[in-house]
Amino acid sequence: MNAPDLTHIVLDEANGKADCTVCGTGVTAPVSFGGIPRSDLLAAFIVQHSVHTKAGNPNGLTAGGRATKAARAAIGGAS
Numbered sequence: 001m002n003a004p005d006l007t008h009i010v011l012d013e014a015n016g017k018a019d020c021t022v023c024g025t026g027v028t029a030p031v032s033f034g035g036i037p038r039s040d041l042l043a044a045f046i047v048q049h050s051v052h053t054k055a056g057n058p059n060g061l062t063a064g065g066r067a068t069k070a071a072r073a074a075i076g077g078a079s
Contacts (some may be wrong), residue, residue, distance in 0.1 A: 006074070009049055011042065018042050020049040023056050050074040 010019045016038050019026035029041040050060040051070045060071035067075070 006046065006050060009046055011046070013039075014044060016042065018045045018049075018057065020045075022052050023058055024051070025049070025058070047071050047075065 008021045011019070011023065015048050016029040016031070017026065018029075027041070029038045030043075031038050034040060041070050044061065044065075047067050048060040048071075049058045050069070051058070053059050060068055060074070062068055
């Protein structure tokens with residue numbers, strides 16, 4: 001399996017930060033947010049920003065919070 005090309009996402013896991021160079025959005029995640037661990041918050045950001053629309057908007061998650069088919073393909077998961 002090839003590693004996904006997510007070089008447009010800059011991750012600083014130790015400090016809870018992630019940035020997307022495609023759309024210029026970033027997040028600083030606390031250690032826990034309402035019981036959701038930092039790692040889950042950062043993972044959601046990475047999946048959401050793994051793909052973007054032609055207009056540059058992130059669209060890696062469905063409204064229900066599941067990875068889109070395009071996001072799964074970009075990350076290397078099943079279609």
